Amino acid sequence: MNNIDTMSVNAIRVLSADAIQKAKSGHPGLPLGCASVAYELWAKHLKHNPKDPDWKDRDRFILSGGHGSMLLYSLLHLFGYGDLKKEDLMQFRQWGSLTPGHPEYRHTVGVEATTGPLGAGMGMAVGMAIAERHMASVFNKEGYPVVDHYTYALGGDGCMMEGISSEAFSLAGTLKLSKLIIFYDSNRISIEGSTDIAFTENVQKRMEAFGFQTITVEDGNNLEEIGKAIEAAKADTERPSFITVKTQIGFGCPAKQGKASAHGEPLGDDNIKAMKENLGWPSEEPFFVPEEVYAHYKEIVEGLQPAEDAWNKMFAEYCEKYPEMKELWDTYYDEDLAEKVCDDADFWAYDDKADATRNLSGKMINRIKDRMPNVIGGAADLSPSTKTYMKDEGDFSAENYAGRNMHFGVRELAMTAIGNGIMLHGGLRAFVSTFFVFSDYTKPMARLSSIMGVPLTFVFTHDSIGVGEDGPTHEPIEQLAMWRAMPNFHMFRPADATETAAAWYSAVTSKRTPTALALTRQNLPQIEGTSREALKGGYIVQDSKKAVPDAIIIASGSELSLAVEAKKVLAEDGIDVRVVSMPCMDIFEEQSEEYKAKVLPKNVRKRVAVEALSGFGWDRYVGLDGDMIGMNRFGASAPYSKLFPYFGFTVENVVARVKAL
Incomplete structure (x- = not known):
């Protein structure tokens, strides 16, 4: 590793450690341990352009171990994504900052997915790789690979312990998603200590069984070894690849390196000072990065532009040669x-x-x-x-x-x-x-x-x-x-x-x-009065003839027909009710107060809700004076024609409950 590469890797470590220390909160272990992997990938192999973060044929990078977010923020800052400033790193984990505790999609430019729950990023990476293969099959023409990019994900032992990663990787192997490349940060440390206390399986054998090519990098700080592993992963066009990188959590910090205490707490001022001395960093000043390091990253970014320029030229020719595909492309990306x-x-x-x-x-x-x-x-x-x-x-x-x-x-x-x-x-x-x-x-x-x-x-x-x-x-x-x-x-x-x-x-x-x-599984009748008003979440299906209804019956799904039939029976006894369908409470709550009051006027307090599920949450609509016909226990094994009457979902019971009010 030459000096400028060493300095560039250590810049990631220093910025990450300083930001976490200033916040007095965060996870320095992963950024320090994986800085070399991230630098080698982003600087020399990842197809991306910080000047155009949304370039459609960019490679995707997902930090599945989202707790290590300062690794990603340091990268985004050094590569110039979205003009993420040093001041933004100084506001790590603070109110309103661009650097929240875990990466958030649409919040920080360059973040491809919101990751926090371990393993989630692995599953989303598989989805992205599936999308790439499908889009390529639809749009690519001979000589015009307009969809041709890789999906990378980085995670650690926690991601591999979570069951979601096994579910996702099993499918990825079955589908032979060869443009999916997973980095496994194998530092053998979790929050409680050595992973040996709970995780002794041979992860590589598991990944082989799933159908992955498995590659091991013995030294997680050897850029050349990491680079060769990435190229070997790309060379396999039949299988997704799983690169185990043997790292040391908290690398560079003498008192914390390789220890569980490096995982989820700031290193401390003294330990950061010792880390900077150990790494040969030229200044103890927090957030200091030498100008030659910034210049080096700027040079790397300039070198990334030609790849997109070439793609843009190819895509323009593609659109001219295949105008029907250009029209289809625009259709796929049309949000409206x-x-x-x-x-x-x-x-x-x-x-x-x-x-x-x-x-x-x-x-x-x-x-x-x-x-x-x-x-x-x-x-x-x-x-x-x-x-x-x-x-x-x-x-x-x-x-x-x-x-x-x-x-x-x-x-x-x-x-x-x-x-x-x-x-x-x-x-x-x-x-x-x-x-x-x-x-x-x-x-x-x-x-x-x-x-x-x-x-x-x-x-x-x-x-x-x-x-x-x-x-x-x-x-x-x-x-x-x-x-x-x-x-x-x-x-x-x-x-x-x-x-x-x-x-x-x-x-x-x-x-x-x-x-x-x-x-529903069971058949339901088509109901007179249902309409596109359902798009408002709740609406009047059948109204009372009176200016002020005697009562309101509110229902959703299969129980709406009970409400409608109950209205007919009640009318025979001179009780004139309004029937309201509530297919989507969430959208109903988004409507104006005027609309909600029109559907459920406050002066009608006699209300019965009917739903063959838990009644939790219906109190906001039935109020203290109303009633709820729902489920307050688990169901039973029997034909539904037996269960509905047993649990009170009948016209007769709806009528009785309305009358009881």
Whole structure:
């Protein structure tokens, strides 16, 4: 390693340690240990251009070990991304800064994904690699590889212990995603001490079993060895690659190097002074970087420009030679595409026969896929049940990257991270699917969807005790409340074809909010009065003839028909009620106060909500004087025709509860 390379690597270490020390909070171990890996990759192998961070054919880099965020921030500063200043590094972990504790997508220029939960970045990297292969299969022509880039992810022992990485890498190996390259920071230290206390497996053998090429770098500070490993990874065009880099956590700090105490706490002023002396750093001044180091990074950045210039020239020729592909490219990247192609009578058309909303959703998916060629998605081995298969679009596989139907296998957690990664890549619109009760397995990655503002679509079927014979293990009870509790997330539970169409329209037109559809297994009638007003989240389906209704019945999904029938029975007794459908509380809460008061006037305090799931959260609509017909226990194994009456989901019970008010 020549002197300027040594200084450039150590600049990453010094900036990271100083920022963490100033914040009195953070994780110095990974930045110090992995600085050489990051420098070699970013300076000599990564196809990127800090002057154009959104270049579509750039390589992607994801720091899966997001706790080591100062490694990434130091890189972004030194390479000049988004004009991230030294002052921004000084504000690490502070209110309103561009350098939050863990990397946040859309918050800091150059951050490709929000990472924090360990292993999440690995799953999203697999999604990005899938997107690259699919886009390449659609757009590349002989002599014009307009989509041709790698996806890199860096993580450590924690990422490899989390089950999500195994789920994701198992699929990546099956799909032979050869443009996926994983760096494993193998320092054999976790928060509690040596990894031997809980993690003694042969990680390389596991990755070999998944179908990865495995490479080992014995010295994590040897740039030449690291560079050769990266080139060997690129040379394998049949398998994804897994590079184990043997590092020392907290490298360079004599008192902390190789110890668990280097992981998650500032080094301390004395230890930073000793580190700088040990590394031969020319100044003890915090955040000091020599001008020749900045000049070197600037020279590297200038050398990155020609790659994009060449791509731009090739792409211009491609567009001229294949104008139809240029038009398709623009279609894929059109954020307003859904509004343009899904807002017509045919999209909203349906027949009057009773049908399960999962079936109706399946029909909508097949309408959407013909209008939006960039839609890709699938299920966790459940597409025949969740009705998420796109006809005549082929299966995405190692033999056919052009297929639009994803087979995620029984891997709900990784499926969701992969869906996020596909969306983060750009150009594609993804959906994922499983049974509603198993949405628990998707939740941690869906939470990241919400935080990142990634409008991934979730199709959750078998949405209540209507699952029936499978019993309490498969009957969702508390799940709907869980999803409604999450910020920036739209949870739709449609009642019929019109509301299912509305749910899908809302999902595919959303720009910054993920959407989930909770859908029935059992057939539901088409309800008179449902309309596109469902796009407001809650609306009047059938109104009272009185200026002030005697009561209001609020319901969602399969229970809306009970509310409508109860209204008829109550009318015979002179009780005139309003029926409100609440397919999406989240969107209803986004409406104006005037609109919400119009639907649910405050002077009507007699309200009954009906939903065959947990009643948690309904108090905001029924109030202290109202009532809730819901589930306060787990379900049971029996036909749904037996369960619904047993648990009180009948017209008679709705009528009785209204009268009791």
